[in-house]
Amino acid sequence: MGGVRMKNKLITVSIMFIALMGIAGYGIYWAFFDVQRIxxxxxxxxxxxxxxxxxxxxxxxxxxxxxxxxxxxxxxxxxxxxxxxxxxxxxxxxxxxxxxxxxxxxxxxxxxxxxxxxxxxxxx
Structure with a gap:
């Protein structure tokens, strides 16, 4: 039982980390490289x-x-x-x-x- 909880927690943390990195990457692109915002x-x-x-x-x-x-x-x-x-x-x-x-x-x-x-x- 403990192994399943740990695995689910690891998957959840991994998904949250990937989502956070995606949002941060888009924010950097928007702030510094998107010519449409000028x-x-x-x-x-x-x-x-x-x-x-x-x-x-x-x-x-x-x-x-x-x-x-x-x-x-x-x-x-x-x-x-x-x-x-x-x-x-x-x-x-x-x-x-x-x-x-x-x-x-x-x-x-x-x-x-x-x-x-x-x-x-x-x-x-």
């Missing part, structure tokens, strides 16, 4: 796609005293009004934005399909 500060430029399906907005973000400026670009689907971050680069103070076609945009010589691509300088 908000824009000062608008640099805004440009609609050729068919006006999407709009890219570029922001200049001040990193404060210890970090250089960074550029954040968001894309907004003009039909659904849903927005997401697609470009995050530092150190950078300018945003050269040009549409290649209705779903492909060139931002500072980085070509992105706005439907699924994301550029994050921290992952390069």
């Amino acid at each position: 908000n824009g500060q000062d608008i640099l430029t805004e440009l609609a796609s050729p068919n006006n399906t999407y709009t890219v907005t570029a922001y200049l973000n001040n990193g404060g005293a210890t970090t250089d400026y960074a550029v954040l670009c968001t894309v907004t689907n003009n039909q659904t009004s849903k927005s997401k971050n697609i470009y995050w680069n530092s150190p950078c103070q300018t945003a050269a934005v040009a549409w290649v076609d209705d779903v492909t945009v060139m931002i500072n010589e980085v070509e992105l399909d706005v439907r699924h691509d994301v550029f994050d300088y921290r992952r390069q």
Whole structure:
């Protein structure tokens, strides 16, 4: 009987430990690596796609005293009004934005399909 209780307790503790590590791992990812949680500060430029399906907005973000400026670009689907971050680069103070076609945009010589691509300088 004691062996079964000990085994059940070990399984319970193991499951709790794994769950806690998973939650901690997600929290670290969210806090330090998720580009979607970054908000824009000062608008640099805004440009609609050729068919006006999407709009890219570029922001200049001040990193404060210890970090250089960074550029954040968001894309907004003009039909659904849903927005997401697609470009995050530092150190950078300018945003050269040009549409290649209705779903492909060139931002500072980085070509992105706005439907699924994301550029994050921290992952390069």
